[in-house]
Amino acid sequence: MAPQKRKTAGAGRNNDTEQINKRGKLDLSRPHPSAQQSENFGIVLREFYPPEISNERCLAYNDGTLERPIETLQRAYKETADQTRAIEANAAVVHWFKSDLRLHDNRALHLAYQSAKENNIPLIGLYILSPQDLTAHLSSPARVDLTLRTLNQLKRDLSELDIPLYMETQESRKNIPQRIVDLCQQWGASHLYANLEYEVDELRREAKLIRLCASNGIKFETAHDTCVVAPGRLTSQQGKQYAVYSPWYRAWLGYLNENRDCLEPSEELGSNPGDARRSFNDLFTSEVPAAPENKQLSDEEQRHLSQLYPAGEHEALRRLEVFLEEKAKDYADARNTVYGQTTSILSPYFASGILSARTAVEQARKANKGSLQRGEPGLVQWIGEVAWRDFYKHVLVHWPFICMNKCFKPEFTNLEWEYDENKFNMWCEGKTGFPIVDAAMRQLKQDKWMHNRTRMVVSSFLSKDLLIDWRRGERYFMENLIDGDFASNHGGWGFGSSTGVDPQPYFRIFNPLRQSERFDPDGEYIRKWVPELRDIRGPEIHEPHVRGAEAIAQKSGYPRPMVDHATSRDRALKQYKRASENGP
DNA sequence: TAAATCTTTCG
DNA sequence: GAAAGATTT
Numbered sequence: 001m002a003p004q005k006r007k008t009a010g011a012g013r014n015n016d017t018e019q020i021n022k023r024g025k026l027d028l029s030r031p032h033p034s035a036q037q038s039e040n041f042g043i044v045l046r047e048f049y050p051p052e053i054s055n056e057r058c059l060a061y062n063d064g065t066l067e068r069p070i071e072t073l074q075r076a077y078k079e080t081a082d083q084t085r086a087i088e089a090n091a092a093v094v095h096w097f098k099s100d101l102r103l104h105d106n107r108a109l110h111l112a113y114q115s116a117k118e119n120n121i122p123l124i125g126l127y128i129l130s131p132q133d134l135t136a137h138l139s140s141p142a143r144v145d146l147t148l149r150t151l152n153q154l155k156r157d158l159s160e161l162d163i164p165l166y167m168e169t170q171e172s173r174k175n176i177p178q179r180i181v182d183l184c185q186q187w188g189a190s191h192l193y194a195n196l197e198y199e200v201d202e203l204r205r206e207a208k209l210i211r212l213c214a215s216n217g218i219k220f221e222t223a224h225d226t227c228v229v230a231p232g233r234l235t236s237q238q239g240k241q242y243a244v245y246s247p248w249y250r251a252w253l254g255y256l257n258e259n260r261d262c263l264e265p266s267e268e269l270g271s272n273p274g275d276a277r278r279s280f281n282d283l284f285t286s287e288v289p290a291a292p293e294n295k296q297l298s299d300e301e302q303r304h305l306s307q308l309y310p311a312g313e314h315e316a317l318r319r320l321e322v323f324l325e326e327k328a329k330d331y332a333d334a335r336n337t338v339y340g341q342t343t344s345i346l347s348p349y350f351a352s353g354i355l356s357a358r359t360a361v362e363q364a365r366k367a368n369k370g371s372l373q374r375g376e377p378g379l380v381q382w383i384g385e386v387a388w389r390d391f392y393k394h395v396l397v398h399w400p401f402i403c404m405n406k407c408f409k410p411e412f413t414n415l416e417w418e419y420d421e422n423k424f425n426m427w428c429e430g431k432t433g434f435p436i437v438d439a440a441m442r443q444l445k446q447d448k449w450m451h452n453r454t455r456m457v458v459s460s461f462l463s464k465d466l467l468i469d470w471r472r473g474e475r476y477f478m479e480n481l482i483d484g485d486f487a488s489n490h491g492g493w494g495f496g497s498s499t500g501v502d503p504q505p506y507f508r509i510f511n512p513l514r515q516s517e518r519f520d521p522d523g524e525y526i527r528k529w530v531p532e533l534r535d536i537r538g539p540e541i542h543e544p545h546v547r548g549a550e551a552i553a554q555k556s557g558y559p560r561p562m563v564d565h566a567t568s569r570d571r572a573l574k575q576y577k578r579a580s581e582n583g584p
Numbered sequence: 585t586a587a588a589t590c591t592t593t594c595g
Numbered sequence: 596g597a598a599a600g601a602t603t604t
Contacts, residue, residue, distance in 0.1 A: 336585085456585075495585090507604040508586045515586090569587085573604060591601070 069203035080214035091188030122274030131292035149311030164283035331378035347483035392491035407499035417469035436516035439529035459496030470497035532556035
C-alpha cells in the first residue's frame, strides 16, 4: 500500500488523503472521512439528528455508487409501475398538503383536481402534523405557528369550493405512510397526490409511500412544484450539476426562456367535482391541530408575529403585488439597506409554500415587460434572488450529504472550530459589542426574521471572528427563523462561512464596522434594535466605545466588543488557510 | 455580494 | 499626501 502523507495529527482525525483526487473533487466512491469525525462534532451531530440516524446511514448518501434519495424515489416508481398501471379511481382523490399550503398555482393539487374531475368523484385535502418531524427538522415555533394559522385559512378557502381538509396529528413520523394508506382506504381513495420536498428524510419517506401505496392498490403521484425549474433539469455541457451560481443562473434563464410553460401557473380550481358534502360531510368539521408542546409561542409572541406575517396565500399574493408595484423599482439599490422595508419579506411565505415561486417569478417577469434578465434592474435582481432559492434546492438534490452535517467543501470539515458556549450565547443574545451584529441578532430574536445583508454579517462574524462551528449558527437560525428552509439556510451559512457551494472565498472576511457604515449609514437599524445606543445620534453609533460615545454605552450597559476584529481576522485567515492546505 | 495593503498617479 | 488603482489575503 502506498504510504500516505501525514496530515495534522490529532485524536480522532482521519488522514486519508486519497479522498480528494487531483482536481480537488470529492471522491464519492468511498465514505467521506468526515463521517468518522463524530467525536469532533459530537455535540452537534447528536443534537442535530435523532440517534437512530447513524454514521453508516449518513455515508449512504455520500457514496456515489449508491443512490441519491431522489433516485431511490425514481426506482420505487419504476419497480411498482406494473402494479399501479391498472389502478382505477373509485370513491375519492386525495391531495396531501405538506409545505405547499395554497390553492393558487399548486401543481400536485391541480393534478389531483383534474383526476377528481375526470372521474366525477370528490377531492379531499389531507394534512398531517408530526411533532417528531418538527423536532427532528428544528422547525421554529414561529414557522409552525404560521403554518397552523395558514391551515385555518386554507380550510376556509377549500371549504368554499366544497373541498374538505382533513387534519390530524401523528406523533411519529415513521407512521405517516401507513396512516395515509389507512385513510385512503377508509375513504375509498385510490389516487393520492403530493408535491415533492427534496430533503433526504422526505424523499425516502415518499419512496416508501410509493411502494406501500402500490401494494395496497393506491396510485401515488408526486409533482415537482416548489422550484421554478425542477432539480436535475440544468446541467453543464459535460452533464454535471453546476456548483457555481453564475453559470447555473445563465442556464436557469436559458431554460425558462426555452420552456415558458414552467412559468405558467396552474389553472385555478373550481368547486369540488364530486359531492363531498354528501359522502364526506364529517371531514368538513376537522380542526387545525394544536402546536406541539415544544413549538408553542407565548400569547404576546403570537400576537406580534401574526401582525408581522398575516397568514395565508391572500396575504402572500397581496404582498407580492405591493412589492412589484411599489418597491421593486428601488430594489436593486435599496435592497442592501438594512433599515426599513426595502425587501419583499416574502420568505416566510415561500418557505411554507404559501406563495408559489413560479407565480412570483412570472409576476415579476410580467411587471418587467416580459423579460427575466433585461429591463428594470430591481425586478431583474429580485428574480435572481428567487433563483438562489432554486439553486440551493438543486444543490441539495444532487449532493444530499449536506443534509447530514457535512459542509460542501470537505477541506473545511476538520477546521478547528471553537465550541465555547459562553461566546456562542453572546452571539445568540446580541451582546457581542458589535452594534450591527447585535442589532441583527435581536431582530431575529424578536421578529424571527433577519435582513439578508445582516444574515451575511452575523454568519461571517460567528464563523470568522469567533471561529465557532458554523453549524451551530445554522441550527440557531433554523430554530428561530419564521422562514427557515433547510436548503436556503444551509446554503446561506455555507456561503457566509466559506464552506459551501459557490462560497465567498475564505479570505473574504466581513469587517462588521465597514458593513455597518455601508448598509446602515444613519445607524437607524442599530437604534431600532439596540436601545442601549438609542441616544447616540452620529456615526459613533457604529463603534461607540472608540468614537467618543463611550459614556453613553457604558451608562446603558452596552457591552464592549468581545473580540478585536483585526486579531480575529488574522486568526481566521490562518486557520482557514491551514485547513485548505491540509485537506480533509 | 470584502477588506487590507501595496503601488501608482496627480497636484 | 490624498486618491485611485492593483494586488494580496
